[in-house]
Amino acid sequence: MLDPYIESILIFSGINVILALSLYLPVSAGLLSLGQGGFMAIGAYVSGYMTSVLGWPFAVALIAGGVSAGIVGLLVGLPSLRIKGVYLIIMTMGFGEIVRVFFLNFEPTGAASGMGGIPTETTLPIVVGVTVLVLLMCFQIRGSRIGRALEAVREDELAAEVIGINLTRIKVAIFGLGAAVAGIGGGLFAHYATFIDPGQFGFQRSAEIFIMVVLGGMGNFLGATVGALVVTILPEVLRVGDMQEWRMTFFGVLLVIIMIVRPMGLIGVRR
Amino acid sequence: MNAAVSPVLEARALSRRFGGYFAVAEMNLTVDKRSIHAVIGPNGAGKTTLFNLITGVLPPTMGDILVEGTQVAGSRPDRIARLGVVRTFQGVRLFPSMSALENVLVGRFCRTRGGYLAAFTRIPGKAGVTEAASRRRAEELLERVGLASRRHMRASELALADQRRLEIARALATDPQLLLLDEPVAGMNPVEVQEAGELFKSLRDEGITILLTEHHMSLVMAISDQITVMSYGRKIAEGTPEVIQRDPQVLAAYLGSEATS
Ligand SMILES: Nc1ncnc2c1ncn2[C@@H]1O[C@H](COP(=O)(O)OP(=O)(O)O)[C@@H](O)[C@H]1O
Ligand SMILES: [Mg+2]
Numbered sequence: 001m002l003d004p005y006i007e008s009i010l011i012f013s014g015i016n017v018i019l020a021l022s023l024y025l026p027v028s029a030g031l032l033s034l035g036q037g038g039f040m041a042i043g044a045y046v047s048g049y050m051t052s053v054l055g056w057p058f059a060v061a062l063i064a065g066g067v068s069a070g071i072v073g074l075l076v077g078l079p080s081l082r083i084k085g086v087y088l089i090i091m092t093m094g095f096g097e098i099v100r101v102f103f104l105n106f107e108p109t110g111a112a113s114g115m116g117g118i119p120t121e122t123t124l125p126i127v128v129g130v131t132v133l134v135l136l137m138c139f140q141i142r143g144s145r146i147g148r149a150l151e152a153v154r155e156d157e158l159a160a161e162v163i164g165i166n167l168t169r170i171k172v173a174i175f176g177l178g179a180a181v182a183g184i185g186g187g188l189f190a191h192y193a194t195f196i197d198p199g200q201f202g203f204q205r206s207a208e209i210f211i212m213v214v215l216g217g218m219g220n221f222l223g224a225t226v227g228a229l230v231v232t233i234l235p236e237v238l239r240v241g242d243m244q245e246w247r248m249t250f251f252g253v254l255l256v257i258i259m260i261v262r263p264m265g266l267i268g269v270r271r
Numbered sequence: 272m273n274a275a276v277s278p279v280l281e282a283r284a285l286s287r288r289f290g291g292y293f294a295v296a297e298m299n300l301t302v303d304k305r306s307i308h309a310v311i312g313p314n315g316a317g318k319t320t321l322f323n324l325i326t327g328v329l330p331p332t333m334g335d336i337l338v339e340g341t342q343v344a345g346s347r348p349d350r351i352a353r354l355g356v357v358r359t360f361q362g363v364r365l366f367p368s369m370s371a372l373e374n375v376l377v378g379r380f381c382r383t384r385g386g387y388l389a390a391f392t393r394i395p396g397k398a399g400v401t402e403a404a405s406r407r408r409a410e411e412l413l414e415r416v417g418l419a420s421r422r423h424m425r426a427s428e429l430a431l432a433d434q435r436r437l438e439i440a441r442a443l444a445t446d447p448q449l450l451l452l453d454e455p456v457a458g459m460n461p462v463e464v465q466e467a468g469e470l471f472k473s474l475r476d477e478g479i480t481i482l483l484t485e486h487h488m489s490l491v492m493a494i495s496d497q498i499t500v501m502s503y504g505r506k507i508a509e510g511t512p513e514v515i516q517r518d519p520q521v522l523a524a525y526l527g528s529e530a531t532s
Binding site: 137139140141144145146147148149151152155156158159160161162163164165166167173177 | 327347348349352357358365368380386391
């Protein structure tokens, strides 16, 4: 049997890789989001409600959570992805806050006191399976017709547009896909934690996901993966994990160092 | 008007104002199919702005733009591109960290199908039918502009002349019927200019219409079927190279402006 402590680190590693990839997907088209925690929350609450209250099977609930987050991603993306750069970051931050405050006040899912009684369904093999699927998805997009268009949009929007690429469609679709992946990550999280409350999906969560991607390197999905692993495992190795208040300070310092030493991230190479 | 000389592009009373200044004013322009049509004029005459209007990069303040009779004034650039009007930029705009080949492959995007589902279900390392066709086409185009041997180089690592050629290959990959080239030989040496001129003529002979701006007068005079002269946003003359070369107004507009190399 695997040591439960090691197992929990591995499960959180997998969930964080999924969350980091959920941000990598829109980043691959140049869309930075500081609101992935919001999409994670939607996936967590929707799937958690379905299994704990409605008694639905876990797999169905997990997919429903991802689809719900994806639909919200499309709805949020459609009017807002004309915004660029720092304004988009601020908008997604605002979105994350709206979702948090919504669940803080939404009685059916426990409002501020959170939602408990979610069955433990997330096991290591399931997390590994989903992580591999999401990695495979990123691998398949890269170098495909659609993957090249995403890269082109990231490199030069105007040049992409004048050769016939519909920017809105490309951006909204990848933003929605990223949101759906974040929702799946949230569903896995909810069925491991068994208790969720809005505070777990606030700005700090979004920032952590952001840090994983920037730390690992934004040009490559392996960068996001490595970033997620570093952010999950390093604090455990250094035993700062249980000192919650020092966590963000630690990541902040780490990020500053990496940005000075390797501005392109740990895995800086493209593809 | 018979089919052979029907216009592929028509601009009517096209204007664009920046603040109080009309960068393009009441321009009427008719570009015949299978022709090379040059727009010349001193710097600041409004040539690039005219291109921006035609390709949807900027909406016109007033006027109509018809692509084979379809109104496109105010349309998005990607729609105009899919109608077959594609451009290059005066200051080259490539996808800098993508390879030359990938830059051209992106040009095939609007003429091919296959979204996320196709991406997920493809067999890694093996190009599907569409992908293989796109690759063949991209390789052909790179060959055509003389970049075959540099196809795996990053676009940003190419020399300026090669970057201009690559941008043309990328535009050609979209199967344009009208190609707009904004100062396509700027920064090229005489041999490269000569080659570019040959390329433009061969494209026209294959049925692609070319609208270009250029300061390189000997090239313009050698390859153009029609020349439109702009000054302060307005058309001041139009005609064949022979007519334009003798036009006193044109000579006046150019007097003291850039050298007619
Ligand atoms: N986006 C813009 N905003 C304000 N003024 C512009 C803009 N684009 C062009 N102009 C002005 O319009 C005039 C025509 O410029 P341009 O079309 O670039 O000329 P050309 O390509 O013939 O050299 C210039 O005076 C230029 O400063
Ligand atoms: Mg210009």
